[in-house]
Amino acid sequence: xxxxxxxxxxxxxxxxxxxxxxxxxxxxxxxxxxxxxxxxxxxxxxxxxxxxxxxxxxxxxxxxxxxxxxxxxxxxxxxxxxxxxxxxxxxxxxxxxxxxxxxxxxxxxxxxxxxxxxxxxxxxxxxxxxxxxxxxxxxxxxxxxxxxxxxxxxxxxxxxxxxxxxxxxxxxxxxx
Amino acid sequence: xxxxxxxxxxxxxxxxxxxxxxxxxxxxxxxxxxxxxxxxxxxxxxxxxxxxxxxxxxxxxxxxxxx
Numbered sequence: 249x250x251x252x253x254x255x256x257x258x259x260x261x262x263x264x265x266x267x268x269x270x271x272x273x274x275x276x277x278x279x280x281x282x283x284x285x286x287x288x289x290x291x292x293x294x295x296x297x298x299x300x301x302x303x304x305x306x307x308x309x310x311x312x313x314x315x316x317x318x319x320x321x322x323x324x325x326x327x328x329x330x331x332x333x334x335x336x337x338x339x340x341x342x343x344x345x346x347x348x349x350x351x352x353x354x355x356x357x358x359x360x361x362x363x364x365x366x367x368x369x370x371x372x373x374x375x376x377x378x379x380x381x382x383x384x385x386x387x388x389x390x391x392x393x394x395x396x397x398x399x400x401x402x403x404x405x406x407x408x409x410x411x412x413x414x415x416x417x418x419x420x421x422x423x424x
Numbered sequence: 425x426x427x428x429x430x431x432x433x434x435x436x437x438x439x440x441x442x443x444x445x446x447x448x449x450x451x452x453x454x455x456x457x458x459x460x461x462x463x464x465x466x467x468x469x470x471x472x473x474x475x476x477x478x479x480x481x482x483x484x485x486x487x488x489x490x491x
Contacts, residue, residue, distance in 0.1 A: 363448070363449040363450055363453050364449070364453070364464070364465050364468060365449070365450075365452070365453040365456050365457075365462045365464075366450060366452070366453065368462070420452075422461070423452065423456045423461050423462060424452070424455065424456075424461075
């Protein structure tokens with residue numbers, strides 16, 4: 249004769265713990281699968297002393313050169329106003345071209361450092377600036393013929409710069 | 425051109441900036457490629473293939489030619 253155990257009371261049956269480590273449900277039981285690739289590239293620790301110079305080097309150089317240009321320009325104009333009849337006035341008048349040439353050199357260097365899609369954006373922006381400047385200057389030339397006041401040629405460069413900046417912003421936004 | 429860049433990058437848990445740093449391009453360029461707004465040059469496509477250890481055809485898929 250065999251003894252039969254009665255059905256245990258369900259309330260007395262121990263409940264399986266929902267986690268293998270009941271003290272902390274967040275402890276992982278299995279290590280994550282190894283990844284064939286190495287992890288993120290080594291992040292160089294930020295050096296607060298140098299980071300501003302490294303990050304904004306081009307902008308700082310550009311700003312300083314523009315400052316030099318403005319200083320030479322103001323100095324040149326002041327000297328010319330004080331000596332309107334001097335024989336060397338033409339040399340002084342073109343003196344601001346030296347820092348302006350430096351600005352162009354810095355600009356070309358920063359263009360050469362762009363990657364391929366950024367260069368494409370710049371080409372589109374330059375194309376827009378060139379076309380829009382041609383259109384506006386040509387249009388105003390016709391208006392001058394009809395009686396509008398004559399404007400100095402020195403307005404052309406700022407116009408190109410403004411249109412280039414506008415084009416760069418628009419094409420950069422479109423590439424986002 | 426379609427590409428699987430975002431999927432491949434997500435598999436490795438790399439951010440756009442991580443991938444850009446490996447490729448030597450800007451993060452905006454990686455984003456433009458991923459969103460299909462810019463098709464990379466052949467050298468950059470090869471760099472991508474090397475980075476992900478895959479064939480170029482596994483990353484990029486040419487659009488069907490219109491008749």
